[in-house]
Amino acid sequence: MTVAFRALGTTAVVATTNRRHEGDAVAAVERELHAVDLACSRFRPDSELVRVNRARGECVQISALLFTALRVALSAAETTGGLVDPTVGRALRAAGYDRTFTRVVARDSSTFDARIGIVPGWRVVELDGAARTVRIPAGVELDLGATAKALACDRAATAAAALGGGALVALGGDIAVEGDPPDGGWPVRITDDHSASLDTPGPTVAIAGGGLATSSTTVRRWRSRSDELHHLIDPRTGRPAHSEWRSVSVAAASCVDANIASTASFFVDDAPAWLAARALPSRLVSIAGECACVAGWPEDPP
Amino acid sequence: VPRIESERDRALRRLRRASTVAGVAAGALVGVFAGFAAKAFPGHHAAHTSNVRARVARRQATPPPLVPVEGQAAPSAPAAPPTPASAPPVVASGGS
Numbered sequence A: 001m002t003v004a005f006r007a008l009g010t011t012a013v014v015a016t017t018n019r020r021h022e023g024d025a026v027a028a029v030e031r032e033l034h035a036v037d038l039a040c041s042r043f044r045p046d047s048e049l050v051r052v053n054r055a056r057g058e059c060v061q062i063s064a065l066l067f068t069a070l071r072v073a074l075s076a077a078e079t080t081g082g083l084v085d086p087t088v089g090r091a092l093r094a095a096g097y098d099r100t101f102t103r104v105v106a107r108d109s110s111t112f113d114a115r116i117g118i119v120p121g122w123r124v125v126e127l128d129g130a131a132r133t134v135r136i137p138a139g140v141e142l143d144l145g146a147t148a149k150a151l152a153c154d155r156a157a158t159a160a161a162a163l164g165g166g167a168l169v170a171l172g173g174d175i176a177v178e179g180d181p182p183d184g185g186w187p188v189r190i191t192d193d194h195s196a197s198l199d200t201p202g203p204t205v206a207i208a209g210g211g212l213a214t215s216s217t218t219v220r221r222w223r224s225r226s227d228e229l230h231h232l233i234d235p236r237t238g239r240p241a242h243s244e245w246r247s248v249s250v251a252a253a254s255c256v257d258a259n260i261a262s263t264a265s266f267f268v269d270d271a272p273a274w275l276a277a278r279a280l281p282s283r284l285v286s287i288a289g290e291c292a293c294v295a296g297w298p299e300d301p302p
Numbered sequence B: 001v002p003r004i005e006s007e008r009d010r011a012l013r014r015l016r017r018a019s020t021v022a023g024v025a026a027g028a029l030v031g032v033f034a035g036f037a038a039k040a041f042p043g044h045h046a047a048h049t050s051n052v053r054a055r056v057a058r059r060q061a062t063p064p065p066l067v068p069v070e071g072q073a074a075p076s077a078p079a080a081p082p083t084p085a086s087a088p089p090v091v092a093s094g095g096s
Helices: A019-040 A048-053 A064-079 A086-095 A101-106 A145-161 A255-264 A271-277 B002-040 B044-061
Strands: A002-007 A010-016 A126-128 A133-135 A166-171 A174-179 A186-193 A204-207 A210-216 A221-223 A228-230 A245-252 A282-286 A291-294 B091-095
Touching: A002 A019, A010 A019, A010 A145, A019 A048, A019 A064, A019 A145, A019 A166, A048 A064, A064 A086, A064 A126, A064 A133, A064 A145, A064 A255, A086 A145, A101 A221, A145 A166, A145 A174, A145 A210, A145 A255, A166 B091, A174 A186, A174 A255, A174 B091, A186 A210, A186 A245, A204 A210, A210 A255, A245 A255, A245 A271, A245 B091, A271 A282, A271 A291
Parallel strands: A186 B091, A210 B091
Antiparallel strands: A002 A010, A010 A166, A126 A133, A166 A174, A174 A210, A186 A204, A210 A245, A221 A228, A245 A282, A282 A291
16 A cells, blocks of 8 residues: 655655555655654744754754754765765755745746855764754754655554564665565566656666665756756765756665765765765666666666 | 266165165055955955855865765665555655
């Protein structure tokens, strides 16, 4: 059974092998996604992250969930040498992603000029595990978009699978699977756009555990008066990344790991080599549409 | 005596001219330095813009000192890579 609904500004899909507890599994996923949204959203005025971003340099007491999300985000920054950095919030805002994406694309582009934002770097974030507090300098804005969605998938899949059987949770193209998969694994269509119809041309691969994430510059795009922009901000320049790849899919031990790697791929010089060096099965699609499969990702069928 | 007075008058005229030139030069210098000062310490609006530009310029010139990518712990590989599937997909993975 597969159930789809809107969550975290995108489409959530839940599939489970446990027919007896399908409804409970969906409810468990909805609870997890709602909790992550309330903790990590950059746009909900009642979210914890908004409170942190508006704290003007003051120390803020945070929930265990936001603490986990921040720890994951900082770990992503550390393991990628700062390529996946949560302090891109202000740069995203300067680039025009200063409201929900629906409202970004609805804005009259002729009235808007993108600016270059400042990315101060993840080391300015002071996360205190003992006191469960966070402090960021005044003017710094955190954006957890790269990791919080994937974390939500991992947590939701774990919650759904705890009811028995196997579960798949997808959120805007990021996928986590947990528990016993169906025979042959969970079949996933790889596309440029996660919201495309399932009969859209593209390879189908099966995963039995862990996570799969696709990052792409083709979907979350918008225009300013003079530029076309996208949401993958290179922390070293504060601008949307210029990459030879338009879409990168990565399979990893978790959805968080897959998302970290697929996002970082847009900022490294040689993404196939970077992914292969980490034994991360990946499929990269160039701007021209040519595919490269590395580290055991199956070649596209002819 | 008339000759001495004439020389004194000429000296006084030279002195007045020198004073005038010095006054004009001082005024010009005051203007120049005021201009420099205005650029260095502008009002609130201009200060914000120029500071941001200066920071952006510095940032473009010198990327932040990132931890070297190589040698860091990498995201973990899956237990098994994806396999080709012939079954109908249950979901799509793509950009969002």
